[in-house]
Amino acid sequence: MKVCSTSCSVTIRKGIEDTERRGIELAVFAQRMKTMERTASIIRGLFGTMNDPGIISFGVGSPAREALPVDIVREIANEVIRTDSRGVESLQYGSVPGLMDLREAVSADPSNILITSS
Numbered sequence: 309m310k311v312c313s314t315s316c317s318v319t320i321r322k323g324i325e326d327t328e329r330r331g332i333e334l335a336v337f338a339q340r341m342k343t344m345e346r347t348a349s350i351i352r353g354l355f356g357t358m359n360d361p362g363i364i365s366f367g368v369g370s371p372a373r374e375a376l377p378v379d380i381v382r383e384i385a386n387e388v389i390r391t392d393s394r395g396v397e398s399l400q401y402g403s404v405p406g407l408m409d410l411r412e413a414v415s416a417d418p419s420n421i422l423i424t425s426s
Contacts, residue, residue, distance in 0.1 A: 406423030
């Protein structure tokens with residue numbers, strides 16, 4: 309007695325193909341994860357050097373710690389936040405051409421001035 313017709317073998321074949329496809333997708337995903345792990349490890353290594361007091365890392369854009377006048381910056385920031393009515397604004401990015409008050413204070417036509425940071 310025949311229990312299964314050709315549709316059974318087609319269904320089984322399709323199931324095998326689906327499993328193989330999923331296996332390939334998982335293999336590709338696993339390879340991507342390995343690449344991401346290596347990349348993350350490299351990045352951790354770069355940022356890890358920033359904590360080494362014997363290394364000045366120019367690769368990540370950090371100056372030497374001793375070049376940062378933390379006490380002076382703290383004093384100025386406290387003064388600006390405490391006394392300037394725009395204290396919170398001083399912690400935000402300004403308009404592209406610069407603060408209008410500053411542009412007007414410079415002895416030139418404000419439309420001819422563009423203030424940037426370096």
